[in-house]
Every structure is written in C-alpha cells, then in structure tokens.
Amino acid sequence: MTPRLLLSTFFLMLVGCAFTQDKPPANLRFSKIERVGDTVLYDLYFSSDLDILGHYKSLIGTGLLCALENDANFSENHEMKNFMDGGVRRSASGTESDFISRMVFSEKIANRSSERDLTPVEIRKILAGKKQVQCKFFASATMIDTYFSNVMYVPVVEILQAVGDR
Numbered sequence: 001m002t003p004r005l006l007l008s009t010f011f012l013m014l015v016g017c018a019f020t021q022d023k024p025p026a027n028l029r030f031s032k033i034e035r036v037g038d039t040v041l042y043d044l045y046f047s048s049d050l051d052i053l054g055h056y057k058s059l060i061g062t063g064l065l066c067a068l069e070n071d072a073n074f075s076e077n078h079e080m081k082n083f084m085d086g087g088v089r090r091s092a093s094g095t096e097s098d099f100i101s102r103m104v105f106s107e108k109i110a111n112r113s114s115e116r117d118l119t120p121v122e123i124r125k126i127l128a129g130k131k132q133v134q135c136k137f138f139a140s141a142t143m144i145d146t147y148f149s150n151v152m153y154v155p156v157v158e159i160l161q162a163v164g165d166r
Contacts, residue, residue, distance in 0.1 A: 026050040028137060028152035033103075033162045040117045042103045042162055044086070046152060048137070051096060053088065058142035062088045064101035066135035066154065068126050074136045076146050082107050082118065082126050088137060120163045130156045 031045040044064065053062060065074060068082040084103045091098035105118040118126070127133070133156060137149040 026052050026149040028149050030154045035162050044101045044103050047097045052137050056141045060140040062139045066133050072134045123163050127156045
C-alpha cells in the first residue's frame with residue numbers, strides 16, 4: 001500500500017467516526033399531556049435520564065415523534081401516515097431532566113408531501129382500542145446520524161382526556 005493510499009484510508013476512517021452519535025439512547029418517562037387552550041396544540045410533559053438537549057455539533061433541530069397507529073418505524077427515511085409531533089424545550093418549572101413538547105396531531109396526505117391537522121373525532125377513532133402510543137425524541141444535526149431516544153409509552157387514556165369531547 002502506498003503512503004498516499006494509506007493516508008487516504010486513515011483519513012476516511014477518521015471522518016467516518018464523526019458521522020455517528022456517541023450519546024447512548026435516553027430513557028424517557030411520560031408525565032402528562034394538556035391541550036393548549038382551544039387550539040390544535042397539546043403540551044406533552046416528560047423527563048429523561050440523560051440531557052437530551054445537551055451538546056450536539058451543528059444541531060438542525062430536535063423533536064418528539066409519536067406513532068398513532070401500529071407503524072412504529074422511527075427511521076429517518078420513513079414517514080408515518082398518522083402521528084403527533086412537536087419541538088422539545090426544557091420545562092421552566094422542572095429540573096434539567098424535565099421537558100415539554102408542543103405537539104400537533106397530523107395526517108400525511110396526497111403524495112405524502114403535505115399534512116393536515118387531525119380533528120378530535122379523528123384522533124379518538126384512530127386511538128380506539130389502543131392502550132398506549134409509542135414516542136421517540138430525535139435530534140438532527142449536519143454531518144452525523146440522527147439521534148433517537150429509546151421508546152416512551154404514552155397512555156391513550158391520558159391523550160383522550162386531553163383531546164376531550166370537542
């Protein structure tokens with residue numbers, strides 16, 4: 001192997017290491033969910049055993065994604081038909097491990113290039129017969145794989161209480 005090829009191989013191996021997250025998957029614990037006034041928004045409160053909003057290089061965004069149906073494929077290139085998602089921020093009333101996600105219930109429509117908000121009636125119909133919904137926190141950054149937490153289970157009874165009879 002020539003010195004130039006050896007150096008190139010070493011460089012590629014070194015760069016390849018920079019494309020993966022070194023943070024272990026966080027364990028999340030659901031606290032509560034509340035509707036925000038008379039809007040389509042819901043605040044979902046949860047805690048984590050790790051600082052999920054901690055240091056990321058080149059952070060693009062963070063969020064919480066929940067599968068409303070049996071499609072719990074959270075991979076980057078997969079799109080769920082019915083889901084709830086929202087950004088994540090630290091809870092002002094809690095500790096460093098308490099978070100809030102402002103969530104919206106959505107459906108992918110047409111050629112999956114657009115979304116629409118689900119109505120409370122549609123949400124209740126989709127969740128009928130289910131006991132829990134699976135959610136994962138994610139953090140996207142440039143030049144590295146998307147970080148995903150372990151699954152957090154949200155009781156459907158809590159979601160339906162927040163949705164109400166509207």
